[in-house]
Amino acid sequence: MPLIEVSDLVKYFPVRGGVFNRVIRQVHAVNGVSFAIEKGEILGVVGESGCGKSTLGKLLIRLLEATAGQVLFRGRDISNLSSAQLMPIRRQMQMIFQDPHSSLNPRMTVGAAVREMLAFHEIVPKQEIRAEVDELFSKVGIHTDSKEKYPHEFSGGQKQRVGIARALAVNPEFIIADEPVSALDVSIQAQVLNLLMDLKDEFDLTMLFISHDLKVIDHFCDRMLVMYLGFVVEEMPCRDIHADALHPYTRALLGANPSADPTQRHELTVLEGEVPSPYDLPVGCPFAARCELVTQQCRHEMPPLVDRESGHRVACWEV
């Protein structure tokens, strides 16, 4: 049984307006997304800003309520649980955010921020909290002398380590990492990715790793979902995405990514046109307006996400 199973997840954000403040239209953020994550697996979610990848992460942990669809955690539907019923499950799911600065309380020392997690969830007896904080800090590579410092005294990479320590404090099984390395410099990004990889093995973690950076997803994840306009357009293993990717949008993302090798200069793929409005979704394929391979069928009929071979699913009529 997969650890996480998501079926037909939908999220609309109502936009209110007019004299009676009625719902005048809906932002279609996530449009019927289904996938599963096996225990110990890292699933990447990649896409451009506004494609619904962060919303998807928040729906999984119920920081947002889904409009429709189900999230099963170890086979149990958590979409309708009360907050009291949800509490023990929340402890098993933790989130790491993009901007470690805004996710830490500036008036709380980093030690206190981690202590709070341990005390609130009653992870260890009171007298062992201090020792546990020290251990967590040493695991994420922060000197234990630093624990009485405030967030502003740390660099971005160190703050992200504190965010990771806080997430790990409750011994979670499942981590949602929303752009955890996007705000970091490349050398620090490498440190944090290595740390996440080590911790994944040590704590036997399962992860949903959200990023706009295909290079990082390709390197770090076992499988990935490619999202466009709230739809999953491709789902595939990450072993060799340059060779395996099929969907024209995934190919365009790959082609637009500048390679750090000046001997391989290539004409960067430039997508013409703009992303369609999430208020009125197109009838056919969401990518039809910008796709090179577009046909009449694409404009009128939504392609289903079809299994091509072991775990590689593509939503396209033409490839």
Next chain:
Amino acid sequence: MRSTPSTFELLPIAPFMPHTTMPLATPLLDVRNLSVGFRTDRGDVTAIEDVSFQVRPGEILGIVGESGCGKSVTSRSIMRLLPERNSFVDSRSEILFDGVNLAQADESVMRSIRGNRIAMIFQEPMTALNPVFTIGWQLDEALKYHTKMNRSERRTHVVEMLRTVDIPHPEQRYREYPHQLSGGMRQRVVIALALCCGPELLLADEPTTALDVTIQAQILRLMDELRKNSDTAVVLITHDLGVIAQICDRVIVMYAGQIVETSEVQPLFARPQHPYTKALLESIPQPGPDHHQARLPTIDGVVPSLFELPAGCRFQDRCPYKVEQCVTEQPRLSKEVHMRKVRCFFPINES
């Protein structure tokens, strides 16, 4: 048609041409020994030290480095945009733009150059545009100030500029406000604003960092066309080595306020000489099954604080090749050999 990886790698954006084989044009911008400091509550601090470089017409010079290395201070001091209240430029510094020393120039001289002969693109397009004026008004203002065009000429020119940067329906966009455009379009408007007076030098400070890769590709293509078609000199500041590899001719690597290496692009990526450059290149995740989920080489430690710079080499604490000399003595930038300079006692990969 779907292109396979091998075919699109074969289409060069600008074939690499070593400058050594071409006669060198006179530099448009010649920065000599630029040192800039700030007055702070904790005392004076030197943000960039002894930065020298040249940019020629039609050339794209990349400046790369991590946060706090001084790349933005460099571009802002060229434009003289640093607050005079708490910043100071060393008196020996020279910023020669077409023979005029901008470091000593009057504000009136700067005003005639800024936005006209030298233009700048900032990272965040929303802050560079005024939200209460239309796109057309803002572009028109620059032309009104710097040119003698009349109203209808200006309007035609603005619409033409918007078309150049691939803004669809430019006549309609002319009347719209910045919030009505997407992030990528706003950045293209900022570029149109920078280009509308036909600058000879474009300073682009992280122009694509806040953008998605597909939009980034549009902006990079635009800058490449610009240097080819108008012979504009471009200084491109970025932390993304991929962007550097794709469109720059030469590159400067900065670390803790100093230039640590400068080279043409291809030799730098093939044979980095400074340990920092080498480490930076290695820490980029590589594509392909061989590297999948492998440990990334990292640079241990952090950049030293500008307030507590070590006596010797600034990279010493993070350098795997450190010896006694690195601790006691500060390395100088070497003499130029094959268009390369490096600040290290024991450069790696030296031919």
